[in-house]
Amino acid sequence: MGMALKSTLFRFILAVFLVSAGSVHAASDFLIQPGPDAQEKLQEALILAEPGQVIELSEGVFKLTDGLSLDVENVTLQGQGMDKSVLSFRQQKGGSEGLLVTSSQVVLKDFAVEDAKGDAIKVKGVDGIAMIRIRTEWTGGPKPTNGAYGLYPVQSKNVFIHGSVAIGASDAGIYVGQSENIIVRNSRGEFNVAGLEIENSYNADVYDNVMTRNTGGLLVFDLPNLPMQGGHNVRFFRNKSFRNDTDNFAPEGNIVGIVPRGTGMIVMANENVEIFENEFYDNDTMNIAVASYVDDFDDENYQPTPKKIHIRNNVFGKSGTNPDPGEFGTIVRETVGTPVPDIVWDGVLPLMDYLFFGQKEAERLAIHDNKHAEGVRPFGNANMIMHVIAPFLHKADFDMAPYQKSYPSLPPVKVVIRGRPAEELVN
């Protein structure tokens, strides 16, 4: 009781002080301004904040020397806009990300993280994270020395990303990994290796995003040997993925290094992915690739082939006329020719299925009601296994008939943060 009273009194005094100082920031509990002590002041606020409090960043460039971290639940960190409040890590000496969040129910909004030495914003192991109108950027353009991820929630539940912009990540601009219940919407990715990637995750809705000038626009991957795998139930809709024309600049060794310049979307492994009402065009290698995991692996619980991938009602513009000369692009060119069909399946199945039984009907790709540009094949099965084991016998297959089927639409994803639908946190 005494404490509550004291705290209310304190806030009142603070409010009076701030108002009398002519400020409009009476609603926040901490107001941080740029300056030589910004690192210490901001990190101190991130430690001392209590659940429910707001830390506000004023307008300006905050020059930081060390990674920041937040471990208090239900805190809001907000700036004055993604171009107005900038956390710059150009001088960073320590910490492997710009900002690390390890507490639940946190809202980040209206600021930018620039030039982090590692990932820009990493959120690990939380239930409830909203990133609203956040910009992460490496300002020197696409370079392999840029950090891997821009917005990077991992091993989390209830993830909401809205109105954000990711530029220059050497892996994925927006990357949601090993998470469940995810919405990524109204966001933009440019000059990343991958614009937006959902990896080893369950129940994601990705919609109304724009991906352009990346190496590849949209990725949904599932990888072996991880605590959470078997990615499934992911919807991609009303996105635009076009003119992804940046050469792959991922440091070697990273799986994303396989993505050919000019890829609209890649589905790798995963089950139940619904791709609808998107627009794909001006992607030099191909619009959509559906593929199995490309490397050897040692994990008996892992499913390397994609299942129940449903591609419908998309609009495909001209693409696939100039595939990337790298490994993946070359195989695409050699197996299905140019212009590359709008939807390419690698045709890889478990060997027994491939040789004798064919793909199970209940797991087969479903493709219907898409619009294609004139003179472009809608579909190609690259028949990759034969390409590898007996190239002289190899023949791609362009017959759509087996795939003209449908699956029931997946249910919308609900993301709940602070006890209400995450959409209500916008504004």
Added chain:
Amino acid sequence: MILRFLLALIFLVCTLQMTIALDVDDALLMGSKPAKKLSDYRLFSPGLDGMPAGRVTPYTLNNPLFTDYAIKYRFLYLPEGAEPAPLETAKPLSFPVGTVLIKSFAYPESFREPAKAIRFIETRLLIHKKNGWKGYPYVWNEDQTEAYLKVAGKRLEIPVQWANGEKAIIPYAVPNMNQCKGCHVSAEKKLAPIGPKIRNLNRSHEETGLNQITYLQELGYLERGEKKPAELPKVPEPFLATSGSLAERARSYLDGNCAHCHSPGLPADTSGLYLDYTETRPVHWGLNKPPVAAGRGSGGFSVDIAPGKPDRSILLYRMKSTDPGVMMPELGRAVVHKEGISLIEDFIRSLEE
């Protein structure tokens, strides 16, 4: 006979300390706010050259974490009447409420005489309060008379002279309170101790010559069990050739320097790379394992440990780096650990391709 003599000696020392030192301020330790000054806790006696108070006992580890060649002094304090920690071998020991783990970081004026002219940099406390463990960093002043709480951490420049006479400045980072949790975190996401595990503590206690497990049991800090120390798990000392095979010592080094994050349920498990001593699945301790989210940390290599090829192994590449976006561990290191690198290099080279 010798044992009994030693035990008598220990108890004498303990009692003696208790009579000459002020009592530790348990109430302050258990309070909701940390003290501003380290001396307020009375864990060390003023004017007695920093001598530990009664019940504050030094201990050492088989495979300590490398921190920029800092010399570390570790102490354990359990309040009067506290229950001993249960004897469990899989996890760090669960010491009772009231426990304090103390670690001081120091540098000698010159590594030519590492025991001389020691300068204390910081002292970190892990205090087991009623609502869980809390970590507080205290930074020593120039005069070495007091250490002050630094919630947001601090960057320091520490002049050192190496054993070969070369001089250098170490850009030393005192962690902030959140960074404490970056490493000191349990699978339940609570702040927790790392070092005091049976396998790390199972060694000779320097002051008494007893086995350290036995010593802690004698003090009443650790539950007695049926097994003798020789039957309990133990990791070898990474840099003592007689204490284990090359592979055992290398895995022990990785256990001490990496496994606080790289273990199932801990902060770096997102990578699937698990470097705890007990991990037996080769792909999970890195053998031919592709990275997941390494970014430029991969150094252009495709697997964590390429057998026979240390210069193609991401793990070693990251140990050799001091770039914050590349280096491992992420925290607590600004210079490379040459001896650690050469141990891991030899280990990877010894693995069959």
